[in-house]
Amino acid sequence: MKTLKFLTIFLLSTMTLVSCLVDDTVASDAYDEGPNVLGFLNSSMLATKLADGTTTTLTIVLKASGPNVSEISETITANIEVDPSSSAIEGTHFSLPESTVSFLPSNNMIATIDLVVLSEGIEAPASESLILNLVNSSSSTTITSGRTGSIDISIKYLCFSDIAGTYSNPDLPSGAEGVAELTEVGVGTYTVSSLPYLGWGGTTPIWFEIVDECGELTFTNCELTESGYFTEGEVVNNGDGSFTLTYIVYNGGDPSTGIFFDFLDAPSTYTPL
Numbered sequence: 001m002k003t004l005k006f007l008t009i010f011l012l013s014t015m016t017l018v019s020c021l022v023d024d025t026v027a028s029d030a031y032d033e034g035p036n037v038l039g040f041l042n043s044s045m046l047a048t049k050l051a052d053g054t055t056t057t058l059t060i061v062l063k064a065s066g067p068n069v070s071e072i073s074e075t076i077t078a079n080i081e082v083d084p085s086s087s088a089i090e091g092t093h094f095s096l097p098e099s100t101v102s103f104l105p106s107n108n109m110i111a112t113i114d115l116v117v118l119s120e121g122i123e124a125p126a127s128e129s130l131i132l133n134l135v136n137s138s139s140s141t142t143i144t145s146g147r148t149g150s151i152d153i154s155i156k157y158l159c160f161s162d163i164a165g166t167y168s169n170p171d172l173p174s175g176a177e178g179v180a181e182l183t184e185v186g187v188g189t190y191t192v193s194s195l196p197y198l199g200w201g202g203t204t205p206i207w208f209e210i211v212d213e214c215g216e217l218t219f220t221n222c223e224l225t226e227s228g229y230f231t232e233g234e235v236v237n238n239g240d241g242s243f244t245l246t247y248i249v250y251n252g253g254d255p256s257t258g259i260f261f262d263f264l265d266a267p268s269t270y271t272p273l
Contacts, residue, residue, distance in 0.1 A: 034067055035141060035142065036064055036067070036068055036069045036139075036143075037066050037142065037144065037149075038062065038063075038064050038076065038134055038137055038144050038145060039062065039065070039134065039145035039148030040061070040062050040148050040151040041060075041062060041063055041148075042061075042148075042151065043147070043152065044152045044153070044154070045058075045060065045151060045153045045154070046154050046189070046211070047130075047154065048156045048188050048211060049155065049156070049187060050119070050157075050159075050160065050188070051122045051123060051124035051157040051158065053119055053121075054119060055117065055118055056116070056187075057114050057116050057117075058114070058115045058116075059112050059113075059114060059115075060112065060114075060115055060151065061110065061111075061112050062101055062103070062111045062112070062113070062134065063109060063110045064103045065109075065145075066142070072105055072109060072139075072142070073105055074139075075102050075103065076102070076109075076137060076138055076139045077100055077102050077137075077138045078100070078101055078135065078136055078138065078144065079100055079101075080096060080098075080132055080133070080134060080135075081135050082096075082131070082132060085131060086128075087128045087129045087130075088129060088153075088155055091118075092118065093117070093128050093130070094115060094116060094117055096113070096114075096115060096116070096132075097114050124159045124213075125159065125214040125216070126156075127155065128154075128155045129152065129153070129154060129155070130152075130154075132150065132151050133149060134150070135149075156211065156213060158188035158211070158212065159214040159215075161187075163182060163190065163212055163241075164182050164183060165272055166180075166181055167180045167181075167182060167192075167242075167271060167272055169268060169270045169271070171197055172194045172199075172205065173194065173195075173198065173199025173202065173203050173206075175194075175204045176193070180192055180193045180194045181193040185209070188211055188212045188213065189209065189210075189211050190209065190211075190212065191208075191209050192207060192208050192209070193205055193207050194206065195207075195208055195222070195247070196245065196266075196268035197263055197266065197268070198224075198249070206222070206223045207222070207223045208231075208247075209222065210235050210243075217236070217237050219234060222247075224249060228252070229249055229250065230252070230255055231247060231248070231250070232248050232250075233245055233248070234246050234247070236267075238269070242269055242270060242271045242272065244267045244268065244269045244270075245267070245269075246265075246266065246267050247263050247264075248263065248264060249261040249262075
């Protein structure tokens, strides 16, 4: 069983080296002089919707951040605009009840907007891209973030799915005892409780996420990715209730840094119990 212990040690030593090379005084002064910024909490979002003619309302979180954000005493407003590169059509795939967002000091400068996903007349499976931009801050001292001033929302229309349950897999780490649980966490979206071959410390299971797009399974997220390791996977629906996973883990958070663990030649199958 491979272990991630030495991967953690490698990353910690790298962080130590970086901290030794940074002039803390200069970095602190530059941060203190920088502007406060407005932005989305996340730069991307997956919105799954059953194509059944109904609507679903999702909440998108935004926040103000910066060196002096705690000193802001007035409400700051900004506008939400749909990027023209979006394939999603307002009134067909989505609606935005409000095009203005308010950041209130009484709410720690955290704001939310609603996104209504429409499905009437949509035939699954289908996918649309919706990019929202945050523009026109009402404050001259608080600007829109160049990094998080936009959010890329992938809208996926799905068929009814029912693959949740218990699956066996002999390739799982010892802490899983050969069993993985598929738990539905959203429309057609499932968390699988354990990756094959890898475990924290060689034993503790690592979860990942898949989406069922009318029988086609897609690897969309993983605990490794959320912990700073970039992970890609491919899931094949075997047509008998089982599915097979192959995947790659890259050095750090960028595929250009090279492959760290490669399981493309080691397919692992989950079989329903």
